[in-house]
Amino acid sequence: MRMPEPDQSVLAARDTLIASLQSIVAEEGVIWSENQLKAYESDGLTAYRQLPLVVVLPEDTRQVSEILKICSEHGAKVVPRGAGTSLSGGALPLADGVLLALGKFNRILEIDYENRCAVVQPGVSNLAISEAVADQGFYYAPDPSSQIVCSIGGNVAENSGGVHCLKYGVTTNNILGLEIVLMSGEIIRLGGKHLDPEGYDLMGVMTGSEGLLGVITEVTVRILKRPELARAVLVGFPELEDGGQFVADLIGAGIIPAGMEMMDKPATHAAEEYCQAGYPLDAEALVIVELDGHSTEVDHLIGQVEEIAHKCGASSLRTSQSEEERLNFWSGRKAAFSSIGRISPDYFCMDGTIPRRSLPEVLKRMAQMSDRFGLRVANVFHAGDGNLHPLILYDANQPGELERAEEFGAEILKLCVEVGGVLTGEHGVGVEKRDLMGVMFSEADLEQQQRLKCAFDPEGSLNPGKVFPTLHRCAELGRMHVHRGQVPFPDIERF
Amino acid sequence: MSETYRPADADQVQEIVAWAVAEERPLEIRGAGSKRALGRPMEVCSTLDLSGLTGLTYYEPGELVLAACSGTPLSVIEAKLGENAQRLAFEPADYGSILGGTAGQSTIGGVLACNISGPRRIQVGAARDHCLGVSGVSGRGEAFKSGGRVVKNVTGYDLSKLMAGSYGTLAALTEVTFKVLPMPEKTRTVLVFGLSVSEGISVLGQASSSDLEPSGLSHLPAAAASRCSVGYVTQPGDSVSAIRIEGPAPSVEARCRSLREMFEDRGATEELHGHNSSTLWREIADVDLLGEAGGDLWRLSVPPSTAAGVVDRIGAALPSTCDAEFLFDWAGGLVWLDINAAKDAAHELVRDALAASGGHATLIRASEEVRRTIPVFQPTSPGLAALNARVKQGFDPRGLLNPGRMSAEY
Numbered sequence: 088m089r090m091p092e093p094d095q096s097v098l099a100a101r102d103t104l105i106a107s108l109q110s111i112v113a114e115e116g117v118i119w120s121e122n123q124l125k126a127y128e129s130d131g132l133t134a135y136r137q138l139p140l141v142v143v144l145p146e147d148t149r150q151v152s153e154i155l156k157i158c159s160e161h162g163a164k165v166v167p168r169g170a171g172t173s174l175s176g177g178a179l180p181l182a183d184g185v186l187l188a189l190g191k192f193n194r195i196l197e198i199d200y201e202n203r204c205a206v207v208q209p210g211v212s213n214l215a216i217s218e219a220v221a222d223q224g225f226y227y228a229p230d231p232s233s234q235i236v237c238s239i240g241g242n243v244a245e246n247s248g249g250v251h252c253l254k255y256g257v258t259t260n261n262i263l264g265l266e267i268v269l270m271s272g273e274i275i276r277l278g279g280k281h282l283d284p285e286g287y288d289l290m291g292v293m294t295g296s297e298g299l300l301g302v303i304t305e306v307t308v309r310i311l312k313r314p315e316l317a318r319a320v321l322v323g324f325p326e327l328e329d330g331g332q333f334v335a336d337l338i339g340a341g342i343i344p345a346g347m348e349m350m351d352k353p354a355t356h357a358a359e360e361y362c363q364a365g366y367p368l369d370a371e372a373l374v375i376v377e378l379d380g381h382s383t384e385v386d387h388l389i390g391q392v393e394e395i396a397h398k399c400g401a402s403s404l405r406t407s408q409s410e411e412e413r414l415n416f417w418s419g420r421k422a423a424f425s426s427i428g429r430i431s432p433d434y435f436c437m438d439g440t441i442p443r444r445s446l447p448e449v450l451k452r453m454a455q456m457s458d459r460f461g462l463r464v465a466n467v468f469h470a471g472d473g474n475l476h477p478l479i480l481y482d483a484n485q486p487g488e489l490e491r492a493e494e495f496g497a498e499i500l501k502l503c504v505e506v507g508g509v510l511t512g513e514h515g516v517g518v519e520k521r522d523l524m525g526v527m528f529s530e531a532d533l534e535q536q537q538r539l540k541c542a543f544d545p546e547g548s549l550n551p552g553k554v555f556p557t558l559h560r561c562a563e564l565g566r567m568h569v570h571r572g573q574v575p576f577p578d579i580e581r582f
Numbered sequence: 583m584s585e586t587y588r589p590a591d592a593d594q595v596q597e598i599v600a601w602a603v604a605e606e607r608p609l610e611i612r613g614a615g616s617k618r619a620l621g622r623p624m625e626v627c628s629t630l631d632l633s634g635l636t637g638l639t640y641y642e643p644g645e646l647v648l649a650a651c652s653g654t655p656l657s658v659i660e661a662k663l664g665e666n667a668q669r670l671a672f673e674p675a676d677y678g679s680i681l682g683g684t685a686g687q688s689t690i691g692g693v694l695a696c697n698i699s700g701p702r703r704i705q706v707g708a709a710r711d712h713c714l715g716v717s718g719v720s721g722r723g724e725a726f727k728s729g730g731r732v733v734k735n736v737t738g739y740d741l742s743k744l745m746a747g748s749y750g751t752l753a754a755l756t757e758v759t760f761k762v763l764p765m766p767e768k769t770r771t772v773l774v775f776g777l778s779v780s781e782g783i784s785v786l787g788q789a790s791s792s793d794l795e796p797s798g799l800s801h802l803p804a805a806a807a808s809r810c811s812v813g814y815v816t817q818p819g820d821s822v823s824a825i826r827i828e829g830p831a832p833s834v835e836a837r838c839r840s841l842r843e844m845f846e847d848r849g850a851t852e853e854l855h856g857h858n859s860s861t862l863w864r865e866i867a868d869v870d871l872l873g874e875a876g877g878d879l880w881r882l883s884v885p886p887s888t889a890a891g892v893v894d895r896i897g898a899a900l901p902s903t904c905d906a907e908f909l910f911d912w913a914g915g916l917v918w919l920d921i922n923a924a925k926d927a928a929h930e931l932v933r934d935a936l937a938a939s940g941g942h943a944t945l946i947r948a949s950e951e952v953r954r955t956i957p958v959f960q961p962t963s964p965g966l967a968a969l970n971a972r973v974k975q976g977f978d979p980r981g982l983l984n985p986g987r988m989s990a991e992y
Contacts, residue, residue, distance in 0.1 A: 201887035203791060224793075246736045259740065260711045273965050280885035282915050283697065283708055283747070285942035285960040286988070287970050291710060291743025295736045312793045335644050341667060341764035380795060381840075384833030440732040442645050472734040473645075512734035520737075527737055528727070535726040536739045538976035542969060554738065565979065567722060569604050579598065580588040580634065 088135050088176075088518050090552045093183035097163050101140060104161050104185070108143050111153045116191075118142040127186050130171045130178040131233070132519055134435070134489065139166065139180030146191045148266065148274060148304040155302065156272035158185050164548050165270070167298040169209060169241030172233045174436055175517025177245060177297045177553060187302060189240055195219050196305070202280045203310055204263055209240020209303045213247075216308060225310040228255035231513070232421060240303045246295030248513035250346040250420075253471035254379075255311070257513070259294040264307035267293060267300075270544045280307060292539060297515050298550040300543040317345065317379035318389055319413045322396045323370030323403035327351065330372025331446045333399040334470045337376070338443075340395060342388055345379040347471035348420050351450070354427070354465040354478070358419035361426035366419055367403040374470060375416055423467045424478065431463070431480035433489075435496050439503030440474045440512035452502055453477060460495040462488070474512035475503070501526050516554045524556050533557075538564050586629040592651075592717065592725065592756035598630055599754060599982075600723030608985045611750035613653050613689030617696055619681045621749055621987040622958050623950045630754055632691060639757060640731060643668060647714065647731050649759040652691025659690055663762055671763040672712050673700030675867040680879060680947055685868065691755045697747035700867035701798040701826070704790070704912045710746035712761045718745065718753035721978025726753075733761050744973070750984040751992075752977040766828035771798070771854040771862060772841045773815065774823040779803065780890035782823040783914040785848055787886060789825045790913045792844070794837045798826030798863055799913040806871040806909045812858045818850065826863060872909050873920030878927035878948045882917040884941035889914035895935040900928060929956045959988050967991060 192208035230249035264278035715729025728741035782801035942960035
């Protein structure tokens with residue numbers, strides 16, 4: 088993975104920078120010994136590693152602001168990091184960059200039940216928010232698989248989803264306010280406890296901006312009352328197409344489940360070996376449908392789901408009769424990635440989204456690619472919203488396999504775009520998909536996105552080398568190419 | 583010389599904007615013009631009228647996704663969705679009649695550009711939450727796109743969000759893509775009569791904090807309730823707190839029963855079925871229940887629990903010569919305020935009233951003179967205003983698209 092060339096003058100001035108940072112945060116808040124830096128050399132995408140120049144752990148917004156000012160003065164790049172669970176290398180350090188780790192921002196500042204929101208620091212884990220409001224029967228809806236550890240600040244930066252986002256939306260639909268710090272050190276508040284922020288929707292563009300626009304120092308999230316009841320149906324199908332048809336027919340019947348997940352046979356087998364969730368091993372497609380809400384509604388819809396499943400040729404069907412059984416259905420799916428880790432030394436988790444109807448075609452062509460590249464693939468699929476997670480199995484110790492796996496992954500993502508989908512549904516572009524951006528966007532599209540970055544970070548110091556395949560200077564992006572003297576549009580209606 | 587250009591496709595839009603850039607000629611960007619009276623007045627001679635860009639470009643009911651040219655009338659889209667028992671769940675409101683025009687003119691591009699959502703916003707989100715992608719032409723005269731045609735997508739910055747509520751100041755939209763959702767089998771509304779504003783909002787808050795999944799939470803003081811065309815709403819001659827429930831029939835019936843039990847000690851209750859229920863919520867969404875006199879109309883977005891206090895403060899501060907009326911939606915989070923005979927729409931006292939609790943106030947309707955004199959949109963901190971100006975600069979460096987519509991500075 089090609090990263091921007093380190094700035095030699097920044098490398099040379101490392102000691103001065105460390106001293107400046109030590110004047111802002113307590114001494115143990117600046118990490119610079121190689122041994123300790125090791126812990127930060129990669130995020131959840133462990134195929135790529137790089138030691139940062141230095142790690143700094145601020146404790147409050149004022150310190151973040153001063154750190155960014157100092158880094159701007161030194162011309163040093165900054166990589167923000169939450170819990171470091173990014174699957175796309177969003178928090179991959181830079182050799183000449185300060186890694187700004189927000190782990191000490193771990194407090195829940197306010198829970199406001201009257202306005203159904205909570206104000207939290209960005210280092211609070213996703214699950215900790217739900218736990219903090221659980222005694223009043225509330226929760227925070229987006230639930231990425233890494234929710235035990237991943238931080239809410241990272242969720243905002245990546246616009247994280249989860250298995251329940253079909254009904255409840257992703258991060259961007261569940262936050263009300265942000266405090267951010269720009270590279271200049273300026274502190275800006277967006278939104279609050281009210282709906283629809285005033286002016287331009289900068290909260291909307293901050294969400295999913297992958298740490299390239301500003302550092303998030305506070306988040307106000309919406310909290311919801313936990314549904315009275317949740318039940319899940321576990322359905323096996325003899326063919327993948329049947330599973331696809333089942334999903335389509337459910338949606339056609341006007342049912343939007345809380346979550347709807349599909350796994351193919353290799354993923355089902357791996358999960359079953361790991362968890363003993365009681366998955367049917369003969370099924371080519373395994374679908375978990377979860378319904379939640381008022382008990383009358385859940386029980387009513389479960390009946391419809393069962394009927395549609397039978398009509399679509401289900402070879403097995405079980406409906407959870409208790410909370411314990413429901414969680415058991417999910418245990419295999421939630422552990423799908425870890426279970427693949429047991430059957431293969433290494434794996435890449437891809438994250439394209441496709442129109443649901445293209446699923447059979449995409450799976451067929453992926454099987455062909457799997458033969459061609461000589462690498463196995465297992466699939467888990469957020470079937471409700473078309474978000475596909477092919478897991479490419481490889482062994483980094485075998486010469487050439489990592490490169491083949493990367494190439495296979497790129498082919499899959501190009502296929503997703505070809506059928507009308509996108510490169511990434513929830514893991515982000517990061518470094519992993521950066522060089523594929525041109526498959527989906529024209530140069531003009533990407534330049535317009537980068538002009539937005541210029542408004543926040545004119546020097547391009549915040550998390551460079553991520554998301555965009557080509558770095559442009561803001562002055563160059565701002566230049567206008569004007570063609571004067573055209574005869575204006577004889578064909579266009581005017582009055 | 584004033585001239586209106588009415589392109590037929592995205593290429594022609596690009597051609598016109600590129601020409602305007604070369605000539606440094608500011609453009610008014612409009613769809614059907616139904617919300618032209620919203621915002622600061624502009625001094626612009628040339629108009630780019632996007633109402634000629636019509637038609638659905640993609641609609642797959644099974645994918646729950648619809649894309650259309652920006653000038654497509656909302657009514658066309660809603661009719662098409664209706665054929666498949668689907669809808670735009672954010673319930674786009676129609677401001678046509680409150681802005682002095684007629685209802686039913688809005689275009690889908692205008693709905694997004696003004697981020698217009700209705701009562702269901704409290705449950706499912708705003709227009710900005712349902713927009714999946716946009717294509718448009720920037721003030722540099724360059725065509726660009728963002729997002730896609732699938733619900734789950736984090737590829738690149740989410741410029742669709744930025745377009746929502748930018749009132750045509752960043753780009754001329756040419757195509758928009760939305761997520762759509764199935765219509766529910768049944769809709770009913772539980773009414774609780776005779777509550778004060780603070781009691782009403784407390785009832786709505788309680789419903790909102792329950793597990794009954796309400797999709798509309800509105801409080802109508804007696805004056806607003808009296809204008810409703812549904813007899814059950816007007817008949818008691820009192821205030822009405824309304825809670826909408828949607829879903830499969832058995833579930834709706836059970837949840838409405840639970841709500842009525844929950845609130846039977848608070849006041850008399852009633853239940854509206856299908857047609858009456860949709861009439862009531864249409865009238866709430868379109869702000870048809872306020873001020874026949876057509877005074878200055880404010881839209882306040884506030885933390886729900888602060889709404890009653892905000893309204894009290896405004897009532898207390900208004901001179902006795904002014905009449906004011908209120909209507910509450912979004913469980914109190916949205917306050918509509920109609921003021922008659924106030925100088926400069928009483929903007930200072932309105933904005934002072936929400937300064938302590940947070941939120942913002944937009945002057946939706948006022949004379950051109952007033953809109954020229956006072957900030958229509960909530961003034962922001964200097965840092966945020968400067969950031970907004972830089973964002974505008976990134977899209978429209980010469981300030982040619984709807985110049986001054988949102989702010990004198992950008």
